[in-house]
Amino acid sequence: GIQVEQSPPDLILQEGANSTLRCNFSDSVNNLQWFHQNPWGQLINLFYIPSGTKQNGRLSATTVATERYSLLYISSSQTTDSGVYFCAVERDYGGATNKLIFGTGTLLAVQP
């Protein structure tokens, strides 16, 4: 099956710093999403981005589908950005079901 690798596994930032999280995947995808899981376990969808670039406030994401990677940028980090960031993909098999394969996540801690 498709492999999803995220890096770095852990990251500690001072408030106000910028960071880049990476997601590599091993096959063509028709669906790629980034999620944030807060310290209480709630997963929130950040971006649907199978290709191209999107921005939402301090967060932006870029997926280069031909090279099979995606990047999540966090600028001017805040303590509320802490948690786990997951990349999830669905292999491009001609259909679309949202049956996502998740990476193992990046644990981000933003210190005041």
Place this chain on the structure above:
Amino acid sequence: DVKVTQSSRYLVKRTGEKVFLECVQDMDHENMFWYRQDPGLGLRLIYFSYDVKMKEKGDIPEGYSVSREKKERFSLILESASTNQTSMYLCASSFVRANTIYFGEGSWLTVV
């Protein structure tokens, strides 16, 4: 706002017990999912349902079954709980071919 509600936030069960985890969504989504989350492994798909009474196995279905008698409700059943099923269980839902999947808050299950 979309609401995916998991009936129990924290459960402690004994080995061999039959366990029901219930999930209800209020957005008329066709797709519903059960994932489990373990440290270092990310989220892994247990079962997927794309319609009432329809289900597909995910990546780790062994030891689990599911029931979807109504569109809004998707139940995960552990027929005979074992200690290796101690985990966090996450329910999710989405429209068919939608670009956003919504998660519940998770159910922490401990099997002793």
